[in-house]
Amino acid sequence: MLKLPAQRQLLQKLPASSSWPFFCNLLEAYDEGCVALEAFRRDGAGRFYIEEYETMVAELEADIVRDLARVVWPPDR
Numbered sequence: 001m002l003k004l005p006a007q008r009q010l011l012q013k014l015p016a017s018s019s020w021p022f023f024c025n026l027l028e029a030y031d032e033g034c035v036a037l038e039a040f041r042r043d044g045a046g047r048f049y050i051e052e053y054e055t056m057v058a059e060l061e062a063d064i065v066r067d068l069a070r071v072v073w074p075p076d077r
Helices: 005-013 021-043 045-072
Strands: none
Touching: 005 045, 021 045
16 A cells, blocks of 8 residues: 555554455555556546546545544454
């Protein structure tokens, strides 16, 4: 998760992916969006696609950061 260095330590502490399926899907979508955005930039895709993916990736990143801020791990019990 090079794009989320401030959150790396917390991400590493999260339980196995089966415990957090929605969050894992969000991370996967973020990763795929980043890969696609890099490919669009590298291949000289139209500005429309690049701007769309920049927006999508930024929104996914904000969702991940917001959701991680709500996580307390390990849980206090």
